[in-house]
Amino acid sequence: MLKLLVVALLLMAQVVHAQEKPNPDWLDQKYSMFIHFGLYSELGGVWKGEPVVNGYSEQIQSFAKIPKEEYMAVAKTFNPVEWNAKDIVALAKAAGMKSIVFTSKHHDGFCMYHTKYTSYNIVDATPFKRDVMKELAEECQRQGVKFAVYFSLIDWNFPGNRITPHNADAVTPEHHEFNMKQVEEIMTGYGPVSEIWFDMGSLTGEQSKELYDLVTRLQPQCMVSGRLGNDRGDFAVMADNKIPDYKIGTPWQTAASFFNETWSYRSWQERGSVDEKVNEKLLSLVRVVSRGGNYLLNIGPRGDGSVVEFEREALLKMGKWVNRYAEAIYGTKANPFDHAAAWGDVTRKGNRLYLFVEEMPENRLVELKGVLGTVEGAELLADGRKLETEQEGQVVKVRIPANVEPDCGMTVVRLRFEGDFRTVPDNVLRTFELTAKNAIPVYAYSSMDYYSSFQSVVGYVWHFEKEGQSVVPTVVYTAGNEGDEVCVEIDGEMQRVVLRGGKAVPLSVKPGDVKWEETRLFGPREECFDGESVKDLGAGQKMSGFKMGESLTIPVGEKEAVYVEHTLTSDRVRDILVSFGVADGFRVLLNGETVAMRTYVGGLERKPEVLKLHLRKGENKLLVELYNRYGKSVDYVIDPSIPQEMYALPLNPMKLYPGTIHDCRFGLAHPVNKNSDMGMRDVRIELK
């Protein structure tokens, strides 16, 4: 009995552990404060009396080429007597921000907390001698705001390190060890840390994993930023100030600065109108929240620790607005429709939709298409004033009276439904073959490092029309996905299956139907693995010693790519299956269109990719990109003589909702991380 109890408790502990991330509080916070405060704040974007106009002001050491000793000497006068953690936390609260991310250490290596691993820190190297980060952490606890830290993975002060403007250098083993020790120090000495914002550098897969595991062991709920690299983060971070124009299906964030030119204080910044800035930033907040993300808006206090009045005023104004519309922001889910509306953005909570009207339609009718449910009513969220609604089939219209003025550029409407409601896309599939081509992709953001980041796909969603009470799905897959466990969810019911066995489905292709003609090699050349189109490959060279089906080792440098181009001709339009060996980054383009793009640096098992190539009649160009992070060579292998068959695996029958419109979701059952591409472009689901 006792044994059973112990087993049960252990199992429960595992379940609890499995649920630590994503941290639901993090997902609900929506709006947070970033603080860039460090030695650079003391300089305020000015060196030797001259404004430094290049680069961000927190990187003034790099952009003004300040000699190390001279930069270090700034610490002697860094005395932020106006620093007031209580006031800053209160400001964040008044602004509606639920957490604060503070720069524990930026690229200059100067630590804004009392570290025992270098004396280059605010307590030991300045006249101020106070651990400002500790003060902030404690004040956050006191006022109920989550505390979080920014931590630069590069450090210009670390012995032996150099400064490069791109900030994406590799991290030496000694420096990595130093980072590990400092992260441990932060994760154990500053109370609960809700997120750790690793930034820049270009780590090995192993280094990223070690840091991730360290943080997660010490604070299982602490969310790790995707800038850790190698797809190891718990949430993806867009490039500085970038808002994706697509919805992301995994936790993500946009970090934004008040002015695109700098994050830290810049004394000579032209700030313009507060009200325009408020409108601009509120619009960004709404965009991010409606796409399911977290908006992290930055302030850059002065060297004396005071908050810039412009930023304080803007945050307080934004806070008033956010409080007025809190219901439409906090705890909401992303826009449930597949596309943004022309007039603005949408969020959802339970059976309510919140409409943020940014561009008022001329007829003042705000229209939603693809709604399954009955509207109960609508009102202005600002004052509860009732609004007229019309509903016809799946189309809902809300009339905004002419005398309603936008509030900071937006009109916010609450739309209530009777009971539950669902959304359908404008386009419901009338086919029983669900493929990558007709799916709505679930996007994520895969990132090796800042410069090698791209939109990845981690799931598919389909809406289809079907009569009847149940359906039998069959998963059809290629040999490349053998052994992967996938989940298929239909109308809310889920099934998991390991792709193995099944009935062979031959493709109609015989030897000789497709002729492989020329093979040329381009590169190696320095590249970012970011999905940009491939430009100016030049003439390339013949691949000597290359044979189909045999591996050829090609020497390459760090962060270099090689491209192999095959010219092949097909007797007609047809599909063929080809197997490819992979590299750190692997991309295949057929006639200029990307058919696969994945990285293997985040722990994905390296096995050959089998891709279905949809050839056109006549000549086709197949371009394979192999990207190298830290190795000295890549192995090129391509094999078109694999069995030309796919495998059809029937699942158990599944119940359908009453009605004729249904949905199906598909993805990996155990993705190794949240942002790596799932690599399932050729999988399809057939419904019977």
Ligand code: H79
């Ligand atoms: O802390 C802030 C930046 O200092 C840091 N991340 C944010 C949160 C950062 N370090 N490097 N980068 C971001 C990469 C940015 C590179 C560029 Fe640029 C931005 C290239 C062009 C615009 C930096 C600024 C180099 C030139 C201007």
